[in-house]
Amino acid sequence: MAGSISEAVLRRLPRYYRYLNELEADHVMQISSKELAERMGLTASQIRQDINCSGGEGRQGFGYSVPKLRRHIGKVLGIQSKQNMIIIGAGNIGSAVALSDSFRTSNFYTVAIFDTDPQKIGKKIGALTVLDYKDVAAFLKRQPVHIAVLAVPFASGQSVVDRLHDLGVTAFWNFVPADLDIPDDATIVSVHLEEGLQILSYKMKESSQTF
């Protein structure tokens, strides 16, 4: 049951969640593992295994309740409750994350954005004003923050993690193109955009060789 979700399964859960959301929006209330498998390009067997080891439940003979399963996976992922994020770095990526409202639908709220550049401090990004990174400690004392988004240059990545962890932040969403070291009590998920592009590049070669 809970606690035994492997990396492989975990990586699929957000995708299930997305499909179930879409189904719910289309007023589909019930779905079988077979039908979902066809839509997602998986096997029905894998879907049943995944749901089962995540603690989800269906009904024999009928399938799964779409809203019930969606809510369940949302709960497993921990996205039923609001989470506050601060963004460090008001460059291209930091700004894009700040301006995006698509994370709010998963209950992630950006509450502040910081930078060290005097040119950027005080500037408006959407509803937020860029704050001075010097004041991050004071800010963290005032307001609960669950996640720090790292959108700083390569050279500052590690020092920002170290500093924020000292200040009590234990979850990081990292856009810095480096594998940052974090203490055991912290969690980091890295988005290495250029890696995706390089994988695409490989696959382009591959598929063109087929002809």
Add this chain to the structure above:
Amino acid sequence: MAGSISEAVLRRLPRYYRYLNELEADHVMQISSKELAERMGLTASQIRQDINCSGGEGRQGFGYSVPKLRRHIGKVLGIQSKQNMIIIGAGNIGSAVALSDSFRTSNFYTVAIFDTDPQKIGKKIGALTVLDYKDVAAFLKRQPVHIAVLAVPFASGQSVVDRLHDLGVTAFWNFVPADLDIPDDATIVSVHLEEGLQILSYKMKESSQTF
């Protein structure tokens, strides 16, 4: 040898490339699988397997030549030659990709950015001017484009892929939060940002339960 690189190995290649780049920048000319394994948190055995099945070569008793291996993996990934990208959608993400210069270091060049919004058409984003998406067909006739970056709203994702594929584009870097359908001769790599955030959310819960 070549042609037999599994998904699992392929997903690690960009990371090897990144580490080798860093080593080269630090003037490390030679490295053993053992030393690299320690730095990357992998096993030496896996590194040797990965390099071997990618066609890379070391020297018994010494290890691998850092620049040679870096170049080799770069070639396997197909990033030794320039690739032109066009961005569809001049919103937050489209703009961030356009403004980022970090992709240029992997030889990916943004040559144009398109939108349908009259408010955005004509606006400057870095060195580029936002073009009218209506003119994308004419543009593709004039200039070779290897990759289209999809940064449009959810509702337009599929129609943009369909249209661009009709116009001859076969590689897509997708930021639309949907699994878009592509023909067999095309390739797509999707970046589902909110999925990473949801995975982080799960891991935060997990690690806090440890205490």
Add this chain to the structure above:
DNA sequence: TAGATTGTTAATCGATTAACAATC
């Protein structure tokens, strides 16, 4: 009830790790 589909166990497949012979 009969039909359908889950939950779960067993079989298969692929990926990772271990071991060691080849060789620089």
Add this chain to the structure above:
DNA sequence: TAGATTGTTAATCGATTAACAATC
């Protein structure tokens, strides 16, 4: 040469798929 480290084969491990009994 001796020591070190690769290249590669074999063993292990985990994840996926298949099968089927349980049950709605």
